[in-house]
Amino acid sequence: MLSVLVAASDPVRCFGIEALVAAAGIADACVFASSARMLAENMRRLDDYTAVVIDLDLKSVPAFDLIGRVRSLSPKLGVLALDLAEGADRTLRALRSGASGVVGAIATRDEMLDALRAVAAGDRFVQSSALTLLLDQISGQEPAPSHEGLSNREYQTLCLLARGMRLVDVAEELSISVKTASTYRTRLLDKLQLRSNVDLIHYALTNGVGVTAVAADRPHDSTPI
CATH class of the missing domain: 1.10.10.10 (Winged helix-like DNA-binding domain superfamily/Winged helix DNA-binding domain)
Known part of the structure; x- marks a missing residue:
């Protein structure tokens, strides 16, 4: 069973992830942190979690910095970036900051669950739509901004x-x-x-x-x- 920490400012996103993992029965704990204070408290006990979901639109702290901070404190902890803007540059920036995976706004239920399982197991996961954007940019079809x-x-x-x-x-x-x-x-x-x-x-x-x-x-x- 997974134990998930969700760093997001929007409670709807938090509740959505909680409902998803609860319905799938893959997690026995889903903790939310929206403020810098709540995040600071959870940073001291990252060992309690098997995966961390970080919303790239987090308003309490810079999300890319938070990804790097989590990675430095707990190198083996799975970090999943939630990118609702779905831009190739943000996906690359999240991965370079230390995210294990990235999912976007159009992620299906199965993609989200697969992403959580993958990063918790130490693997990587990039949603198909985000991967297409990355491949287009890498192949030169979409020039890098x-x-x-x-x-x-x-x-x-x-x-x-x-x-x-x-x-x-x-x-x-x-x-x-x-x-x-x-x-x-x-x-x-x-x-x-x-x-x-x-x-x-x-x-x-x-x-x-x-x-x-x-x-x-x-x-x-x-x-x-």
Whole structure:
């Protein structure tokens, strides 16, 4: 039997996963963590779980950072990323951050259950639709977007600036200094060959960047994880 930790801000997603594993009878425990404080508490007892599901739209902490944190604390623990935006760049970023698998919004019941079983067993799982996006990009049919070359922090900064946030707000959301946020902005402008925040917003809209795993649209919670 599995013991699953679900890190998601939306309770509907949490309840959906709980109902799914309960109906399938594959888990004897399904614990939810939505706030940074709840996540911090569960980080201290990762050995209690056989799989962790992390919503890439998690609002309490940057999801890619959380994936890496879980991986560093418990290298053998299965980490499944939930990507409702279903973008090849987010899938790649999740896998590179340490996720064992990725499922998206159109995942079937069986795909979700197979994904949980796979990552809990130490295997990898990428949903068929996400795999198609990755293969198209790798084969050259779908060119890799320029923002794929950004670091996770630069990518998170791009997404927040694209929402019209000020640097001071970006710094607060990512728990960094304004100077560091400014440095990330300078780097991403250079890498994307852009000149201003207006250019950033246009780039984000054109390339579908905006739904992302960063701490956004929430009261700041500085609880460390």
